[in-house]
Amino acid sequence: MRTRSGDKRGDILKASIQIFAHQGFDCAKVASIAHEAKIATGSVYLYFQGKDEILDCLFEEFWDSLLATMKTIDDPAPMKRIEAQLGAFFDGLADNRAFSMIYLRDFHRFAARPSPRQESWLACLALGRAAFQEAALRPFDASDIALSHAYVFGGVRSALEHWMSHEELPRNLVRTRMLTMAIASIAALAKEIE
């Protein structure tokens, strides 16, 4: 017998963040990830099915962690909750530049492959939409909620992307302004639909 030593799975995940962030998922070679993780190329396949699964696991970790944070947000005022949720999302990414690059470029790959690893992501979506629903004061169509939710997350995502590639503004200012715009757009829509 022989037992696994060290946390190779973790090493691979850490290494893959560096490699994916710098090369992009497409150009990232499994061999580079293995090299960065200081293991042999083939060993990657002892821990993951393949390159795709590594990416899925990275996103799974991100959404697991965000879900945990979101579950602690329980302000009774829905607008405050939305603000806190968006803030947490922003922070989760802004705290981690390398992963953010991957999020911005490759999230669609994760989203496009239905799998049990999406569980936390979907739960986050549900929590977000619930807050939007409540903020509307009276029943929105689910489709209206989903639309404004999409708009706001797209805006946040894009503000983040802009900040990461330019960074003239201090992070906190970006965060504040992003929240200002988000809240204003939700409020305006809620009013329009009334």
Next chain:
Amino acid sequence: MRTRSGDKRGDILKASIQIFAHQGFDCAKVASIAHEAKIATGSVYLYFQGKDEILDCLFEEFWDSLLATMKTIDDPAPMKRIEAQLGAFFDGLADNRAFSMIYLRDFHRFAARPSPRQESWLACLALGRAAFQEAALRPFDASDIALSHAYVFGGVRSALEHWMSHEELPRNLVRTRMLTMAIASIAALAKEIE
């Protein structure tokens, strides 16, 4: 001697929209594009340097056309101008589902490759930022303008993406709501910065 017959370049561009939209840029085979365009694989290389250049030309056409539209927008009220610009952007994409898929998935590739083909795109950006600047009533930092611009375009992009993949709401409603949210977020930021 022999002269070129038909508009093969145009055929290739049209075909590539179909292929890129359905397979995605990465999975799209040059051979498929050629097949769709009813020409031989090798002929593609008589008209384009390679796969990348085809994509660049698609985006160039889109921004050329949007720039032409934007140049006709001359309302003296900057908020009205912004609204018209965003509307034109939305329409340009919503009128063309297949191209929109490509825009949503692969625009970053175009943006990442500096080239003269970006000229119209950059001109559109400049017109947009100019309107934002004016809407602010007093001088914003360029970085503030760029940030809100990024936020708004990200929101619009995302609303469009959502609509394309769900389409429960009629297009016009999506357009209106998108504009409502966009204007509100810009106004809120302008006020906050004052």
Next chain:
DNA sequence: ATCATAATTGAATAATGATTCATGTATCGA
């Protein structure tokens, strides 16, 4: 009609890189 030349073809090339697997190694129980 014939030639010269540009346009067109599509099979062959060549590079890439994910994945496999034969081989070697470390750890455990006895």
Next chain:
DNA sequence: TCGATACATGAATCATTATTCAATTATGAT
């Protein structure tokens, strides 16, 4: 100490496809 077995290796395999290019065809000029 000695199998037995799971862990680990990384060179070789294999599939994929963008791109090339030798061969072919169509067109215009003479």
